[in-house]
Amino acid sequence: MDPRCTMGLWRFLFVVVFFLLPDAVPLKIKAYFNETADLPCPFTNSQNLSMSELVVFWQNQEMSVLYELYLGKEKPDNVNRKYMGRTSFDWENWTLRLHNIQIKDQGSYQCFIHHKKPKGMILIYQMNSDLSVLANFSQPEIIEISNVTENLYRNLTCSSIQGYPEPKKMSFWLKTENSTTLYDGVMQKSQDNVTELYNVSISLSVSLPDVTSNMTIICVLQTEPMKTELFSSPFYIDPKDPQLEPPDYTVGIAIAITLTLAIGILPILGYIRWRKKKKKQPGISNERETIKMERGESEQTKKRVKMHVPERSDEEFQYVVNSLEITSGDKSATHF
Numbered sequence: 001m002d003p004r005c006t007m008g009l010w011r012f013l014f015v016v017v018f019f020l021l022p023d024a025v026p027l028k029i030k031a032y033f034n035e036t037a038d039l040p041c042p043f044t045n046s047q048n049l050s051m052s053e054l055v056v057f058w059q060n061q062e063m064s065v066l067y068e069l070y071l072g073k074e075k076p077d078n079v080n081r082k083y084m085g086r087t088s089f090d091w092e093n094w095t096l097r098l099h100n101i102q103i104k105d106q107g108s109y110q111c112f113i114h115h116k117k118p119k120g121m122i123l124i125y126q127m128n129s130d131l132s133v134l135a136n137f138s139q140p141e142i143i144e145i146s147n148v149t150e151n152l153y154r155n156l157t158c159s160s161i162q163g164y165p166e167p168k169k170m171s172f173w174l175k176t177e178n179s180t181t182l183y184d185g186v187m188q189k190s191q192d193n194v195t196e197l198y199n200v201s202i203s204l205s206v207s208l209p210d211v212t213s214n215m216t217i218i219c220v221l222q223t224e225p226m227k228t229e230l231f232s233s234p235f236y237i238d239p240k241d242p243q244l245e246p247p248d249y250t251v252g253i254a255i256a257i258t259l260t261l262a263i264g265i266l267p268i269l270g271y272i273r274w275r276k277k278k279k280k281q282p283g284i285s286n287e288r289e290t291i292k293m294e295r296g297e298s299e300q301t302k303k304r305v306k307m308h309v310p311e312r313s314d315e316e317f318q319y320v321v322n323s324l325e326i327t328s329g330d331k332s333a334t335h336f
C-alpha cells in the first residue's frame with residue numbers, strides 16, 4: 001500500500017474521530033467587550049482542495065449563520081441580520097473575526113467545511129468553540145459622601161464601573177501605623193440592561209472618635225474569573241485635620257457667614273440708612289457699625305449666628321442664620 005495513501009486514511013480517521021463527534025471538546029475563546037473575537041477553523045488542507053470546491057460557514061448555537069463562503073465567494077443570503085457587517089474572514093489561517101463584541105455574543109460557535117461534489121456535500125471539517133466575553137472594570141474610586149452637618153463620621157463610597165463578569169468581592173483596607181483591618185462591604189450591583197455590564201460599589205462609615213492615628217484607606221475589587229485585584233488610590237484620614245474638630249469647624253463657618261454678611265449686606269444697609277438720615281438730618285454722614293457674634297450652647301442641636309447692627313435710632317437689625325446642625329448622642333455608628 002502506498003504510504004501516502006495510508007497517511008491520508010489516518011488523517012481521515014483523525015478527522016472523523018476528533019472533529020465529527022458532536023461532543024468534541026470545544027476550543028475556549030475569550031474576547032473583550034467592544035473588541036474583536038477570533039473564531040478559528042484550523043483546517044489543514046491536506047488534500048489541497050481549491051476554495052472553488054468548498055463551502056465554509058460559521059453558525060451560532062441557535063444555528064444562525066455568521067458568515068458563509070460558498071465555492072470561494074462570500075454569500076450573504078443566509079447570514080443572520082445581527083452579524084451583517086460585523087465579520088471578516090482571514091484567508092491565511094481560516095479564522096473568522098467577529099467585531100464589536102457584546103456580552104450577548106457569549107456562547108458556542110461552530111464552523112463547518114463541506115466539500116461540494118457532484119453527488120452532494122460532504123462534511124470534511126468541523127470545529128466548535130466557546131466564546132466568553134470580558135470587560136475590565138474601571139479602577140475603583142473612593143469618594144466621600146460629604147454632608148456639612150456631619151462630623152462624627154466620614155462616609156465613603158468606593159465604586160468601579162462597566163465590567164464583566166460580575167465580581168465576587170469588594171473590600172476596604174484600613175491601614176494605620178500598626179494595623180490593617182479588612183472590611184468586606186456588602187457589594188451593591190447594578191447591571192445595564194442594554195450592555196449587560198456591571199457597576200459595583202461598597203460603602204464605609206468611619207467613626208471619627210475611633211481614628212486616633214493617621215489612617216490610609218484603600219479599596220480593592222477582586223474580579224472574576226482570573227481573580228485579579230484592582231486597587232483604588234489611597235484615601236487619607238488625618239485625625240489632626242482641623243475639619244475633624246467640630247468647634248473649630250463651627251467657628252470657621254460662623255466667621256465665614258458673618259464676614260460674607262458684613263461685606264455683602266452692611267454697605268447696602270449703610271447706604272439705605274445714609275439716604276434716610278440724609279433726608280431727616282442733613283450733615284450726619286458717618287456712623288460706626290460693630291459686628292458681634294454669639295455662639296449657642298454646645299448641647300443645642302441648632303446653632304444660630306446672630307449679627308447685631310446697633311443704630312443711633314436704636315432700631316436693631318437681626319440676621320439669624322440657621323447654619324449648623326450638630327447631632328449629638330447618635331449611637332447608630334458602625335464600629336469596626
Ligand SMILES: *[C@@H]1O[C@H](CO)[C@@H](O)[C@H](O)[C@H]1NC(C)=O
Pocket residue numbers: 034
Ligand atoms: C467602543 O469602542 C468605540 C470605538 O473604539 C468607543 O468609541 C466606545 O466608547 C466604546 N464603547 C464602550 C462601551 O466601551
Ligand SMILES: *[C@@H]1O[C@H](CO)[C@@H](O)[C@H](O)[C@H]1NC(C)=O
Pocket residue numbers: 048050
Ligand atoms: C495545490 O494546488 C495548487 C493549484 O490548485 C498548486 O499550485 C499547488 O502547488 C498545490 N500545492 C500542493 C502542496 O500540492
Ligand SMILES: *[C@@H]1O[C@H](CO)[C@@H](O)[C@H](O)[C@H]1NC(C)=O
Pocket residue numbers: 038040090092093095
Ligand atoms: C490569524 O492571523 C491574523 C493575522 O493575519 C492574526 O491576527 C490572528 O491572531 C490569527 N488567528 C489565529 C487563530 O491564529
Ligand SMILES: *[C@@H]1O[C@H](CO)[C@@H](O)[C@H](O)[C@H]1NC(C)=O
Pocket residue numbers: 032136228
Ligand atoms: C484588561 O486587563 C488586562 C489585565 O489587567 C489587560 O491585559 C488587558 O489589556 C485589558 N484589556 C482592555 C481591553 O482594557
Ligand SMILES: *[C@@H]1O[C@H](CO)[C@@H](O)[C@H](O)[C@H]1NC(C)=O
Pocket residue numbers: 146147148149
Ligand atoms: C445630610 O444629613 C441630613 C441629616 O442627617 C439629611 O437630612 C440630608 O439628607 C443629608 N444630605 C445628604 C446629601 O446626604
Ligand SMILES: *[C@@H]1O[C@H](CO)[C@@H](O)[C@H](O)[C@H]1NC(C)=O
Pocket residue numbers: 176177178212213
Ligand atoms: C504603634 O506601635 C508603636 C510601638 O509598639 C507605638 O509606639 C505606637 O504608639 C503605636 N501607634 C499607634 C497609633 O497605636
Ligand SMILES: *[C@@H]1O[C@H](CO)[C@@H](O)[C@H](O)[C@H]1NC(C)=O
Pocket residue numbers: 161162190191192193198199
Ligand atoms: C454605571 O455607571 C456609569 C457611569 O457612572 C453610568 O453612566 C451608568 O448609567 C451606570 N450603569 C448602571 C447600570 O448603573
Ligand SMILES: *[C@@H]1O[C@H](CO)[C@@H](O)[C@H](O)[C@H]1NC(C)=O
Pocket residue numbers: 193194
Ligand atoms: C432598561 O431599564 C429601564 C429602567 O429599568 C427601562 O426604562 C428601559 O425600558 C429598559 N430598557 C430596555 C432596553 O430594556
Ligand SMILES: *[C@@H]1O[C@H](CO)[C@@H](O)[C@H](O)[C@H]1NC(C)=O
Pocket residue numbers: 213214236238
Ligand atoms: C499624619 O499625616 C500628616 C499629613 O497628612 C503628617 O503631617 C503627620 O506627620 C502624620 N502623622 C503621623 C503620626 O504619621
Ligand SMILES: *[C@@H]1O[C@H](CO)[C@@H](O)[C@H](O)[C@H]1NC(C)=O
Pocket residue numbers: 145146147150153154155205332333334
Ligand atoms: C454616615 O454614616 C452614619 C453611620 O452609618 C449615618 O448615621 C449617617 O447618616 C451617614 N451620613 C451620610 C451623610 O450618609
